[in-house]
Amino acid sequence: MLDGAGRLWVLDAATGDLVWIDHGERATRRTRQNAATAGAGQLVLADGAPVVIDTARRRAVLFDGRTGEPGASLGLDLRADDQLRASGSPHSRRIYVATASGVLDICDLAARRCTDVLTLGASGRSDLGVPVEAGGALFVPDYATGTVWVVDLKQPRVLAHPRVLDQPARFQLLAHDGIVFFNDPDSEHAGVVRVDGGVQPVAKYELGHPTGDQPPANPPAAPPPSTPPSRSVPVPPTPATSPSPAPSKAPGAPLAERPALRISVSQSSALVGQEVTLTLVVSGDARPTGVRWSFGDGQGAVGVLTTHRWTAPQTYQITVQATFSSGQPTTASVPFVVTAVPVAMGTLRIVLNGVGTVASRPTGISCPGTCSTTFPVGTVVALTAAPAPTAQFTGWAGPCTGTGACQVTVAPGVTQLDATFAPLPTGDVTPPxxxxxxxxxxxxxxxxxxxxxxxxxxxxxxxxxxxxxxxxxxxxxxxxxxxxxxxxxxxxxxxxxxxxxxxxxxxxxxxxxxxxxxxxxxxxxxxxxxxxxxxxxxxxxxxxxxxx
Known part of the structure; x- marks a missing residue:
């Protein structure tokens, strides 16, 4: 691995020795023999500094970028059979450790501990790859499902779980200038994954050249102004001496214009658990040969018409990709708001007689001040009365009586209780x-x-x-x-x-x-x-x- 100062760091898997090459020449001494257990070490860079992860010792150690001396370290909660894929943050002393079983550890070397642990997917049904950081989020590939987990790093939680491939594959995730790209080396599938879970497919080569062959050295003349321009991805010409196959279309003929897509949604928003119908609308007479949906929550579907229910309130990015007989994939997306199911509320009201206070648990009542508030129907609220120094609590009236503890279950409408405080006699402190x-x-x-x-x-x-x-x-x-x-x-x-x-x-x-x-x-x-x-x-x- 090459750090920001141009030093090349290498962890010898056979010996566990950490060595570096500074400006093309090997250092005079081997830095930290046995820096890791032989065959059980991984090397990552965190904020430009080398970090050795030793799965046998269950530790991660930060090394000085100039001297190779060990510095901060932290323990890792690993099982003997855990298979790790790790990376480091380009901007901080953090490392990200993903296990094939579906667990992600976010570890802070400055704090010397793993601050957050998230379970991504079900144990035994996940195969997490190397995490990639970009734009304040962490993108973790799941080879078993062809999906990407998008994790918020500010308050670690899953933001989205989009599907990028239809079947399991060991695809690549790469970050550049804050953009995360995915690529399946064994197929034509590639594209961009956004923080909100949106997926934008990208063509990897010109239509008519599915194997990656380049177009002729002398490209055809540009079409006349009245002809719509081609929307294919431009590919630089090969040298004139390179042979190239015949183009799939006659010289001068434009590539077919991609049909426009539109997503028709049965309603403008939905409640959690409410079924929504989605329809793909295609302009013109073109008919898609394949349609794939992504609902922004890690779920997907196929077909022109589909339905879906979301299980959590938030704004989701619905994306549809359609493929036509020409082989061109076309996408459309639309944001969709899902809100929580309204909860029936009831009002709890305290009438205060005399000098004292009444407080509630859960919080909400702090009387005087706030003597009336709403709680979800069915909530059990505990009320505590406290007299002023010059008063005594003489009792409740309503759902509670007496002077003891009061618990009331909130009902629809208004539930009212009276709390009465009487003044203490002044000056008499002598018992009978x-x-x-x-x-x-x-x-x-x-x-x-x-x-x-x-x-x-x-x-x-x-x-x-x-x-x-x-x-x-x-x-x-x-x-x-x-x-x-x-x-x-x-x-x-x-x-x-x-x-x-x-x-x-x-x-x-x-x-x-x-x-x-x-x-x-x-x-x-x-x-x-x-x-x-x-x-x-x-x-x-x-x-x-x-x-x-």
């Missing part, structure tokens, strides 16, 4: 005071020969005081017995306002052993939301006396 009145030891029967009767349970009275007013009082009890008892009792008040006298009781299990542990937690909450807790643990359970 709780005092528990004395209680007595509780007797209970532990067997059938005891005479205490059914246990009455434990009765408790609590006094609660708070200057701002008592809101609620309750207690939780726990009895550790062979059959544990737990419960919560809301205490009934017998005094309003700042003073609260509560009475509550709970039963005792008749099988509770003597000395069973009882724990009671008293809770009291004032109107400002302050809470106090007092724990009582001195309740004793005793057996009844026996009667002999």
């Amino acid at each position: 005071k709780i005092s528990v009145r004395p209680h007595t030891t509780v007797f209970h029967p532990s067997n059938f020969d005891k005479v205490c009767g059914t246990p009455t349970g434990v009765g408790l009275i609590a006094d609660v005081a708070d200057a701002g007013g008592v809101a609620s009082v309750w207690f939780d009890y726990r009895i550790a017995t062979p059959s544990p008892l737990t419960g919560t009792v809301q205490m009934t008040p017998n005094g309003p306002g700042a003073y609260f006298g509560g009475l509550g009781s709970f039963p005792v299990n008749g099988n509770t052993a003597a000395g069973g542990a009882v724990t009671v937690d008293f809770h009291a909450k004032d109107r400002a939301g302050n809470e106090a807790v007092v724990t009582v643990t001195d309740i004793i359970l005793k057996d009844c006396p026996q009667i002999r």
Whole structure:
């Protein structure tokens, strides 16, 4: 390979040695013996610098263009049986590694990693060739299908997948001045591949000379002005001493004018999945002997009339090539817009009462600010309410209730929820005071020969005081017995306002052993939301006396 400084780089396949020839003379030393594993190396140029890809070591190494010293390297995720075809970027330190199984790696030597991996085609049904970079895109031939994958390098994705040959073939891809040419050395097929997937066939020789023979040294005189000029590709004359066959037409006779083609489409645009009818319209009386369509999405068809459905929204370039009895291929193309199927939308609206915020996941609601937006019908939206520092969230109204988490499924039309926030009482941060009145030891029967009767349970009275007013009082009890008892009792008040006298009781299990542990937690909450807790643990359970 010849770099920009005129150095010729060679990787010796037998030894894996990297050598170079500078201005026609071999360097005084062999640069990096065993630069690659013997028989497992490939050499490419990236931004004019040599890169050795070693499939056995699964590494790519960048070498200095002047000294041959190794520099940046990166690992490659390869399988033992991967067959690679690689190339380098002419403008950056990137390499492109295509495997015959259909995987393309885009690797950045400056970043020392492969930044993007794309799967092109199905494994076992692809045979990728050497990638070619042009115009900000990468063109990758697929010999198994006669197609070219066009990949956007800015945000790696497939832009197009046009078919250039009707059958599998190892065709060539060449880039020159930003234009990519394809050529099948074993047939007459050649042309240009565009970034948008359009294919423009190009005649490889004059009509009448299908084997590439040149026309006579003395070409016929130009036709009179009234005769349409020939549209064949001009070929320079051969020297006068070269023999040449007789022309296919009499001297002075013009080549037949190619018929004009037009694509008739059943509609101006389409939705994804919608069937579109395409018809080839030919001017005059000419009848095509072959018609081949390319729909810009990697699919094609044959025939004057065809239908197609596209699976993704974008603008496609529809191309048709017709061949006539004269052998001249003629093409026409037209852009066609495919849009996504409209999605049914529903509106979610939040009505805010008080000072606070409501946000949604997925995003869309950020209230106040955006309190109404649309989502696709059926979307499950999670709503979160957050009160301001001076407020408290008191609840939802609508599809959700209470003060907990809210999830709502968007329906057609408008779905409305109310979120209410109440102001906090100001200045009260003191919890209530709780005092528990004395209680007595509780007797209970532990067997059938005891005479205490059914246990009455434990009765408790609590006094609660708070200057701002008592809101609620309750207690939780726990009895550790062979059959544990737990419960919560809301205490009934017998005094309003700042003073609260509560009475509550709970039963005792008749099988509770003597000395069973009882724990009671008293809770009291004032109107400002302050809470106090007092724990009582001195309740004793005793057996009844026996009667002999």
